[in-house]
Amino acid sequence: MEEKKVIFRLRRYDPETGGYREDRYEVPVYRGMTVLDGLIWIKENLDRTVSYRASCRMGLCGSCGMTVNGRPTLTCETQILSLERDELTIEPLYNMEPVRDLVADFHQFFKNQRAIKPYLIRRDIEEQVEPTREYLQDPEEWNLYIQFAMCITCGLCYSACPTTATNEKYLGPQALANLFRFYIDSRDEGWEERLAIADSLDGVWGCHLATGCSEVCPKGVDPALAIQLLRREILRKNLGRKTRREARPLAPLLPPEEESPYRAFGEAPEFTVEGAEEAAEKFNILHDPRKR
Amino acid sequence: MSKKGRKGILGWIIPITNIERLLYSLHRITGIGLTLYLFIHIYETSMRALGRETWISTSEFLDNPVFHIGLLLVVLAAIFHGANGIRLILQELGLIAPKPTQPVYPYRKYHRERRVYMVTITMLILGIGVAIFALRDFLILLEVLGK
Numbered sequence: 001m002e003e004k005k006v007i008f009r010l011r012r013y014d015p016e017t018g019g020y021r022e023d024r025y026e027v028p029v030y031r032g033m034t035v036l037d038g039l040i041w042i043k044e045n046l047d048r049t050v051s052y053r054a055s056c057r058m059g060l061c062g063s064c065g066m067t068v069n070g071r072p073t074l075t076c077e078t079q080i081l082s083l084e085r086d087e088l089t090i091e092p093l094y095n096m097e098p099v100r101d102l103v104a105d106f107h108q109f110f111k112n113q114r115a116i117k118p119y120l121i122r123r124d125i126e127e128q129v130e131p132t133r134e135y136l137q138d139p140e141e142w143n144l145y146i147q148f149a150m151c152i153t154c155g156l157c158y159s160a161c162p163t164t165a166t167n168e169k170y171l172g173p174q175a176l177a178n179l180f181r182f183y184i185d186s187r188d189e190g191w192e193e194r195l196a197i198a199d200s201l202d203g204v205w206g207c208h209l210a211t212g213c214s215e216v217c218p219k220g221v222d223p224a225l226a227i228q229l230l231r232r233e234i235l236r237k238n239l240g241r242k243t244r245r246e247a248r249p250l251a252p253l254l255p256p257e258e259e260s261p262y263r264a265f266g267e268a269p270e271f272t273v274e275g276a277e278e279a280a281e282k283f284n285i286l287h288d289p290r291k292r
Numbered sequence: 293m294s295k296k297g298r299k300g301i302l303g304w305i306i307p308i309t310n311i312e313r314l315l316y317s318l319h320r321i322t323g324i325g326l327t328l329y330l331f332i333h334i335y336e337t338s339m340r341a342l343g344r345e346t347w348i349s350t351s352e353f354l355d356n357p358v359f360h361i362g363l364l365l366v367v368l369a370a371i372f373h374g375a376n377g378i379r380l381i382l383q384e385l386g387l388i389a390p391k392p393t394q395p396v397y398p399y400r401k402y403h404r405e406r407r408v409y410m411v412t413i414t415m416l417i418l419g420i421g422v423a424i425f426a427l428r429d430f431l432i433l434l435e436v437l438g439k
Contacts, residue, residue: 018296070307094307097297135411147392182382184392209364209384210316211407215309220399225389232386 122189
């Protein structure tokens with residue numbers, strides 16, 4: 001197989017000096033090799049001090065987002081030869097504080113994500129915690145939000161956004177798209193508080209529709225569309241027009257003789273690993289809306 | 293959080309990832325340009341208050357090819373800013389937003405096609421409309437200056 005050499009120019013952040021330095025590495029490239037493969041090759045063969053973040057290597061975990069040739073990119077999904085360049089400049093993601101080398105800090109990004117309440121809000125909390133019936137949802141209702149539920153929180157949209165470049169309080173495209181994902185979900189009942197979060201200068205009105213977020217999204221989430229639709233909903237609400245409909249009622253209770261077979265499983269088995277019970281309790285507290 | 297990683301105003305211009313990002317950058321640049329022109333224009337017309345002689349000498353000073361080209365750039369910036377502004381109002385308020393659907397692989401191509409068609413068509417219609425009015429006025433202005 002013919003081997004090509006590509007120069008990797010890594011713009012590395014040094015936390016000790018607080019500045020960047022550029023290192024160049026020559027990487028032999030084969031067909032199908034991704035930018036992340038190139039970084040792994042550098043770490044294994046040329047320089048063990050290079051830091052970057054990566055995990056699944058197949059575009060699912062969203063860890064390996066970096067700026068490649070000025071464009072926020074998921075490096076595990078980007079093949080080097082497809083870029084058709086002899087030199088690649090790789091930097092940490094823009095608009096996030098760099099930690100070391102190519103690693104960016106997602107602290108603000110996830111803070112924004114938490115601020116929009118990324119979970120189903122229900123008025124019947126007891127039913128939500130101890131469910132007796134299913135929430136009904138048909139394919140048309142599912143279609144309204146599935147596009148925005150595909151987010152892998154890779155942060156590329158946040159990095160490509162010109163508003164986050166100057167306004168650190170701005171919620172950002174990912175959080176707003178996630179907000180719309182729950183707002184439009186037919187099972188959710190928190191639409192009023194969700195619209196109140198979105199209706200601010202640091203919310204949807206901070207967006208100037210550059211749509212770089214949608215362009216760089218590796219999963220087709222289209223945050224710009226979510227922000228447009230959220231604005232339309234806010235406009236409708238402020239004009240006194242009808243916004244989102246009420247949540248659908250729960251599925252009817254089955255008569256005892258037709259009781260769901262899923263209930264036949266009974267109680268969960270005893271914990272066998274030491275510390276698992278405490279861990280499960282912590283998890284339950286985190287995910288119990290009564291304790292939020 | 294420190295602002296070390298943030299691009300600041302430079303982030304308005306880079307990275308140019310798509311056509312709408314380019315339009316966004318141009319909208320900012322033309323907006324700043326038109327605001328500057330407004331102040332220069334107010335200063336220029338205020339010369340009338342200083343008497344007939346001052347006004348005539350100012351007019352003679354401005355009557356040269358450099359300022360004519362500058363005026364043409366202002367007209368072009370106004371055409372672009374106006375047309376793009378109307379597109380932004382239509383799009384930003386979700387008035388021409390498509391319905392969300394399940395994304396189809398490859399996702400990027402799917403977005404680009406959907407959006408670029410919409411932006412191109414809207415900009416063409418609005419751009420031609422605004423250009424007809426603005427250029428007509430500009431030609432009238434040139435005719436007046438020529439006399």
